[in-house]
Amino acid sequence: MNTATKLSGFVLGLAAVFGAAYGVGQLTGPVTVVAAGHDSEGAGHGEGDAGHEEAAGHEEGAAGHLPGGLLVADRGYTLVPVDAPPGEFAFRITGPDGRPVTGYDVTHDERMHLIVARRDLSGFRHVHPELAGDGTWRIVSPMDSPGVWRAFADFTPTGGDPLTLGVDVTVPGALAERPLPAPASSATVDGYTVALTGAPQPGRTTTLTLTVSRDGAPVTDLEPYLGAYGHLVALRRGDLAYLHVHPEGSPGDGRTAPGPQVSFATEFPSAGAYRLYLDFRHRGVVRTAEFTVHVGDPGGTTGPADGHPTTAPEDGHGTPGHGHD
Incomplete structure (x- = not known):
């Protein structure tokens, strides 16, 4: 990651949310994972809950690049949640060959940065899961309240470029939507x-x-x-x-x-x-x-x-x- 990481300018709006049903265990009940975004290979397309993201489909400046975290798959790498015991979150990154990635560069002292936030922008956590030999990352789930969360995997595969992939995770239960706090200095x-x-x-x-x-x-x-x-x-x-x-x-x-x-x-x-x-x-x-x-x-x-x-x-x-x- 560069000292000054930039997101190039682009037109506001989002393409539809593309739902993908993955079973990822339970937190307070069954957890639903929705793969939001799109990629050049069509990964993650399906029927989903478009109410949690605005419509999009945009070009990112001259380079045509999207901001980090909007895609579940990018440059051949895909974020894939996997089954996990209650109270745990687990996922893999699959590479261009379709196999789980096991080699990662250390970036800012860690090989994987997992950032989560609810879609109302509350509940932010920045944590670091553990990597198993089969390429599965596991951690006690930081998504600790009902709602739709966005999970960002921020990493650099060995020999590759830095990537940030994102996926929506629904934690069931009574949802209390939180308004965005007012600006303050x-x-x-x-x-x-x-x-x-x-x-x-x-x-x-x-x-x-x-x-x-x-x-x-x-x-x-x-x-x-x-x-x-x-x-x-x-x-x-x-x-x-x-x-x-x-x-x-x-x-x-x-x-x-x-x-x-x-x-x-x-x-x-x-x-x-x-x-x-x-x-x-x-x-x-x-x-x-x-x-x-x-x-x-x-x-x-x-x-x-x-x-x-x-x-x-x-x-x-x-x-x-x-x-x-």
Whole structure:
């Protein structure tokens, strides 16, 4: 992954959701996996619930590339959920030869980054499953509440290019849809305040800076997490187009301070609402600060003039201080 990971500009909208029925065990009951997106080979096409994604079918700039996470299959690689015991999530990546991939490059200290979020952009988790000898990745399911979740597999197959594949997973139960929180210039989590500055415009490279403080004092001893002082994921409301970026500089390079500021070079593909998730580690605990950003809004992206902070909810959806596996 490059320091400044970019999603090239494209026309908004989504092609229909293409349902594929995979049995993947149970969490709180049977779990349904829906393969959303399309690929050049027609993988994942079928009858699905189009209500969870907007219509799409677009061309991504001159290169014709889609953003990460919109496809279940790309460049011959396919994300395939497999049967798992209750409370577990398991999947394989199959390669161009149709066989499970077993060779992966280590990227930011891990061979696989699994990111999940509900389609209402609550419940974000970034975890790291374990690879079995048969090419199956397994982990205690991070999808811990009813709803339709998007699961992103972020990886680099040995000898290949970095890829992000995505699949929808339905966890049954009584669904309480959560409205998108209002934009704000700061967020609080576990007693930490994280301030966001920067005014991104669609299709332009912009620096976002997040400043971490605690009890009014700047945090100047952030700890490396996955080889960096912070990790930022952005998901676009609607299709959940995926942008995963890493900060400018790295620990031990002789020029990057361990806080309080962590800066990211980003490019948002279009105007609209995005949810940002910043992972940072301090005193041995990884925490996630969450923001809503309206890209392309006049006067900036970090919310109302009063700058009231948002507080991460306490019920497991964006839980303050959650651990990362």
